[in-house]
Amino acid sequence: MPSQIIIPPPLQPGDLLRVIAPSGALRELGAFQRGVEIWRSRGYKVEIIPEIDVKWGYLAGKDENRRDHLVSAWQDPECRGILCARGGFGSTRILEEDKGNESFFVSSPTPKWLIGFSDITALLWSLYQAGISGVHAPLLTTIADEPDWSLQRLFDWVEGRALAPLKGNGWGGGVATGILLPANLTVATHLFATPIQPNMDGIILAFEDVTEAPYRIDRMLTQWRMSGVLSKVRGIALGSFSRCEVPQNVPSFSVEEVLRDRLGDLSIPIVSDLPFGHEAPNAALPVGVQATLDGDRGILDIF
Structure with missing residues (x-):
């Protein structure tokens, strides 16, 4: 765990923001353009790389090109x-x-904001390993679907204002304070045994996912259990698990039953049904900051 996390300087209208596509090929061009306009309407200069719509298989260009854009x-x-x-x-x-x-994230004299979620989990966790806070928040292809309060929450955080607590469904377990580490469950699971996997001591995990059958969620959470990692974390915040329905004509638990079965016996605060994930609202969650999770009242509060 980084000894101290750096939160980038607050953004101000007029600041330059760079748009990159570090993951999958851009397909939702209309949604993307609406997302860019949201940031521009706030007064920001938004610069889009010329190769934003390049496709290399399912990727947004070759690895070296996508890395170069990020660097x-x-x-x-x-x-x-x-x-x-x-x-x-x-x-x-x-x-x-x-x-x-040795991450290139340590090479900038002035840390800057990195905003995204889902597959961007890997970049956010790598940035966290370098001691810098990013934001688990809507992508340019999803931000136009956000309600006004969620948009305001994102701008509040990056512009230097405090965040309101989020309310979900408390499972009990008391209250814990720790370092908030949001993630897509699938991406985080595939970071196991890599240099990107953070030390989980004192962490409050925040998980969400999409289009994963309940047995896949079960398999991933069982891996987390068997790894011993969940014995180190102080609490777990659960967002939406969208389109994780039971397959037709196949005996199955629901995703809610899987989450209860795999996490409910950990004797730590757990809050589910928090408003973040792949389907709006996707409330902004800072990475690496102090947070309190109240498993009795169902509240996640950011310091």
Whole structure:
């Protein structure tokens, strides 16, 4: 765990933001353009890389090109924040050359905002390993679907204002304070045994996922249990598990039953049904900051 997390300087209208596509190929062009306009309507200068719609199989270009776009944006002294176009898959491929503290994220004299979720989990966790806080928040292809309060929450955080607590369904377990580490469950599971996997001591995990059958969620959470990692965390916040329905004509637990079965006996605070994940609302969650999880009252509060 980083000894101290750096929160980038607050954004201000007029700041330059760079748009990159570090993961999957951009398909939702209309949604993407609406997302860009949301940031521009707030007064930000939004610069889009020329290769934003390049496709290399299911990826948004070859690995070296996507990595170069990320490195260029990170090292650009004029750029104050990086907006990720979409998720999908691919961010882990451009992190293969990084080895812990040798990450290029430590090379910028002025840390900047990195905003995204889903497959961007890998970049957010890599940034956290470098001691810098990013934001688990809507992508440019999803932000236009957010309700006004969720949009305001994101802008509040990156512009230097406090966040209101989030309310969910408390499972009990008391109250815990720790370092908030949001993630897509599938991506986080595939970071096991890599340099990107953080130390989980004192962590409050925040998980969400999409289009994973209940048995797949079960398999991933069983791996987390068997690894011993869940014995170290202080609490678990659960967002939406969208379109994780039971397959037709197949005996199955529901995803809610799987979550209860695999997490309910950990004797730590757990809160489910929090408003973040793949289907709006996707409330912004800072990475690596102090948070309190109240498993009795069902509240996640960011310091």
